[in-house]
Amino acid sequence: MTDAQNLVKVGMADLNVVGNSGILRTTGLGSCVGLTLYDPQIKVAGMAHVMLPSSDIARESQVNIAKYADTALPVLVDKLVELGAVKRRLIAKMAGGAQMFAFAGSGDTMRIGPRNVESCKEMLKKLGISLQAEDTGANYGRTIEISSETGILTIRSVQKGVKEL
Amino acid sequence: MEIFSKLEGFKLDVLKEVGNIGAGHAATALSQLLNKPIDMAVPKVQILPFEDIAEKVGGPEKIVLTVFFRVEGDAPGNLFYIMAPEAGKSLLQRLGAFVPTDGLDLTEMEQSALGEIGNILAGSYLSSLADFTNLAMSPTVPALALDMAGAILSYGMIQFGEMGDAALLIDTTFVQGNDEVEGQFFLIPDPESFDKIFAALGVPFDND
Numbered sequence: 481m482t483d484a485q486n487l488v489k490v491g492m493a494d495l496n497v498v499g500n501s502g503i504l505r506t507t508g509l510g511s512c513v514g515l516t517l518y519d520p521q522i523k524v525a526g527m528a529h530v531m532l533p534s535s536d537i538a539r540e541s542q543v544n545i546a547k548y549a550d551t552a553l554p555v556l557v558d559k560l561v562e563l564g565a566v567k568r569r570l571i572a573k574m575a576g577g578a579q580m581f582a583f584a585g586s587g588d589t590m591r592i593g594p595r596n597v598e599s600c601k602e603m604l605k606k607l608g609i610s611l612q613a614e615d616t617g618a619n620y621g622r623t624i625e626i627s628s629e630t631g632i633l634t635i636r637s638v639q640k641g642v643k644e645l
Numbered sequence: 646m647e648i649f650s651k652l653e654g655f656k657l658d659v660l661k662e663v664g665n666i667g668a669g670h671a672a673t674a675l676s677q678l679l680n681k682p683i684d685m686a687v688p689k690v691q692i693l694p695f696e697d698i699a700e701k702v703g704g705p706e707k708i709v710l711t712v713f714f715r716v717e718g719d720a721p722g723n724l725f726y727i728m729a730p731e732a733g734k735s736l737l738q739r740l741g742a743f744v745p746t747d748g749l750d751l752t753e754m755e756q757s758a759l760g761e762i763g764n765i766l767a768g769s770y771l772s773s774l775a776d777f778t779n780l781a782m783s784p785t786v787p788a789l790a791l792d793m794a795g796a797i798l799s800y801g802m803i804q805f806g807e808m809g810d811a812a813l814l815i816d817t818t819f820v821q822g823n824d825e826v827e828g829q830f831f832l833i834p835d836p837e838s839f840d841k842i843f844a845a846l847g848v849p850f851d852n853d
Binding site: 581623 | 806808
């Protein structure tokens with residue numbers, strides 16, 4: 481993993497886009513999903529750190545659109561299009577959506593990771609963007625970064641080391 | 646976030662006392678387990694943006710050993726007992742039952758023992774709160790994780806996620822002599838639990 485100067489951090493319930501060989505990184509994904517979109521032709525990348533599957537459950541007065549899968553993805557696409565990306569060229573990759581603690585019978589919150597993954601996939605389908613690769617589920621945390629130069633998604637975890645998608 | 650606008654001054658002090666009582670009893674339990682005095686810092690009650698919560702234990706990528714409990718009953722929430730991995734091993738060694746293995750990995754036996762220590766501490770924490778507030782609160786079985794702090798702690802913020810981008814954290818640090826068994830208790834009550842806790846303690850919640 482690089483510590484380049486053109487590294488842009490994406491916080492929890494946050495999203496961002498870069499071009500010009502920039503790198504997007506988000507750290508400590510547990511049940512959250514890091515979803516990335518990439519346009520290989522003009523080399524721009526976008527990343528959203530999605531925390532919850534659907535804004536239907538939002539009880540906040542001002543909804544943070546980056547927090548929910550159903551609201552974050554369309555905005556991420558728009559931001560990339562603003563940078564010159566073309567929607568049909570976009571390639572999606574994602575990581576995260578783990579179930580950090582496994583014990584039975586505690587309802588929907590326990591399955592929040594898998595639900596985030598499902599919801600992201602559903603949104604991608606709706607938007608007509610193909611999912612090229614994913615490293616989701618299991619029970620461990622992940623830090624991810626995507627290079628806008630190559631479109632490679634690098635995933636680092638404590639137990640499994642480094643992996644590239 | 647609306648819920649926090651009502652949580653100021655005196656009410657935060659009440660929550661601090663809640664943390665003080667719970668962690669005080671847990672510290673006593675740990676001290677009895679180890680047969681050593683355990684010091685406890687004054688609890689901190691803070692409303693923190695999600696991003697900043699993992700900073701309390703060294704940043705989202707910091708590797709921590711955590712025993713997690715879901716609190717069930719009248720005032721549900723999430724309870725985390727967080728240690729540096731070395732502190733966890735040192736704790737096992739002090740119990741006299743283990744010659745800790747090297748490296749980060751924990752054997753099944755070590756995991757089970759740490760879960761049980763966490764269980765005893767969480768049990769004292771919550772039963773003292775239950776006595777104090779007359780609310781039923783009990784921990785689920787312990788779940789252990791050795792992973793990035795951000796990945797672990799974000800789990801405690803999901804209930805708050807539906808309401809905003811910050812959570813209220815009651816944070817207490819334990820220290821034994823030379824810091825070897827330092828650990829932190831994080832109690833993150835569910836948003837709905839605050840009025841129950843305040844009502845149980847006779848603190849009016851809605852009329853400021």
